[in-house]
Amino acid sequence: MKNITFSLLLITFSTYASAQNLIHQIDSLVTLKVSEYELSGNVLVAEKGKIIYQQSNGIANSVTNTPVTSASAFHLASVSKLFTSIAILQLNEKGKLNLNDPVKKYIPELDNGVITISQLLSHTSGLADYQILEKPYNQDTSKIFTIGDIPLIINNDKNAFRSAPGEKWSYSNPGYNLLALIIEKITKTSFPDYLSKYVFKPAGMLHTYINTPLIKVNDPNRVVGYDYLYFAPWVLQRADSLGHNHIELHHIDGLIGMANVVSTSEDLLKFDQSLYIGKIIKQSSLDKAFTPIRLNNGELAETGWKNTKSYFGLGWCILKDSTYGKVVFHTGGMPGAVTMFSRNIIRNQTVIVLNNITHRSTHNTAMSLMYLMNGGKAQTDKKSVANEFVRTLTKHDINTAWAQLNSIKADTAHFYLDEHEMNMNGIGMFFNNYKAKGMEVLRLNTVLFPNSANVYDSLGMALADSGDKPNAILMYKKALAINPKFTSAINALKKLTGD
Known part of the structure; x- marks a missing residue:
């Protein structure tokens, strides 16, 4: 009888240890994503309807400094x-x-x-x-x-x-x-x-x-949607x-x-x-x-x-x-x-x-x-060169950001470079209290992707907003030289030139 009781206790302990290890693995992944500024929201994991892991992270509303909670309501897209x-x-x-x-x-x-x-x-x-x-x-x-x-x-x-x-x-x-x-x-x-x-x-x-x-x-529980998260404590872009x-x-x-x-x-x-x-x-x-x-x-x-x-x-x-x-x-x-x-x-x-x-x-x-x-492994994601560059630029200066860019952009095993991400980061910064640094990001994107009409269109928009009409016109013309049917550049150029 004692042996049976001991065996049952051993099985129970083993099951408990396995469950705790799973929760630790899940929490480690979630914590990593939060620390890398990739997650602000809710995670729920359940088995047979029973919640085994639930975590809320980040800010639901940066203006009121309201944190995300389990009651937070999200647009599901x-x-x-x-x-x-x-x-x-x-x-x-x-x-x-x-x-x-x-x-x-x-x-x-x-x-x-x-x-x-x-x-x-x-x-x-x-x-x-x-x-x-x-x-x-x-x-x-x-x-x-x-x-x-x-x-x-x-x-x-x-x-x-x-x-x-x-x-x-x-x-x-x-x-x-x-x-x-x-x-x-x-x-x-x-x-x-x-x-x-x-x-x-x-x-x-x-x-x-x-x-x-x-x-x-x-x-009141609905969260605000943010496009980019630059660094903790939660510099967010509505x-x-x-x-x-x-x-x-x-x-x-x-x-x-x-x-x-x-x-x-x-x-x-x-x-x-x-x-x-x-x-x-x-x-x-x-x-x-x-x-x-x-x-x-x-x-x-x-x-x-x-x-x-x-x-x-x-x-x-x-x-x-x-x-x-x-x-x-x-x-x-x-x-x-x-x-x-x-x-x-x-x-x-x-x-x-x-x-x-x-x-x-x-x-x-x-x-x-x-x-x-189910006993498998978490997938490894490459990091964004654009996000790393912008975070470093926001925290430090252009020289530090460029030095980091040059050290990571060739490391394609661990980093990826995306034109759209760099562009959206630059626009986001420009229109939200980081005007000069946002302009630097948009200029950089024309160097990284010189054959893209979109990067010149975005830089033109920022230049026009800054009052630099001559250079804005040059950028829009450059965009149209690459893609003559680029609608936003056509409309912006007409507005600037009156043609």
Whole structure:
């Protein structure tokens, strides 16, 4: 009897030690990401619905110095598409629609009579992304687009479809705007009201809602989105303070179906668990959603990169690596929000990462947490040369920053250099109390990427804002010499020269 008792104690201790080691590994990864200024937000890891790790880091609002807490509500960006998928599948269960129905059956004003609901869900309709909004936006820069505008915009754009339906996988936000419009037309109710009644409330998600410039919800727990984090203690760049984000955070932000759901990590766990018990949708519908779509040529639709390479089903990514079970997920990204909601449906494991700063490593961090949950290893991310340069420049001076740049840019095993990141860092600094140093970053980018029209356009913008009209004109002309159709440079040059 004593031997049996001792064995049970040994097993219990071993299990406890293993669990503690896992929590230590998870915490070490999260702590690393916070220390490297890549994470300001909430991380939640659960198994069988029980939270085994939960951590809040960073600032929810830098003006009021409010910290992120477990109650903080985040814009989910494209993770919002999961709720659109659930709503469509609910209507399919009720016989209100068929997934193979042509979209035109429910949106008769749409000219295209071929694409189906299933193809919109799976991003295989061939419909382009938000490039289709560029022309109508330029015609009326004060307009906030709604889902009711999308059919006519598609009809008026001869390039609205990039490929034949079912030919290839191509991400399309407007496709999910059309799905939201279908839901409204079938149910005769608004999309936000439908989600609230048939998804959020039944799942117990009492802190989840849709928020847009046209549907404003006053929530003191909602975080502010920041584009860049330079260094602790939290020098943050508001995403909505930067001009290049204006179209996405204002003009497109009135659109629903593809984004604009706001939620908490704990509400998302409730959503996750409700899917296991058929509370809001049948298992048979989820099975369809979690089955990779086949293209016209018989191949499976694929997406993702690095450790998030996946197939795509009806609104869900299905991780190609099935070593640890079947992992389904969706990522999200917009200025001031990067998110990931991941589920191992074989082992009932959940990983939720909600970040209120724009950082490219968030998705890999979330997937690494899922790997750690199953005895795997965290993925190693390269560091950003742009971010390292800007942080050093902000803390010190241009000479120190240049010295560091020269020492790390050739180390491609550990660092990567991205034109867009350097450009956005420079613009962010320029318009937020670091004018001179921001200009240095923009000048540097023209040296690093001399064949890019965009870097000269951005430098021209900064020079024009500083009152240096002659050199601003030179930069815009340089941008147009590289790309004669660069719209922002054309418009800026006309404004400066009066031509």
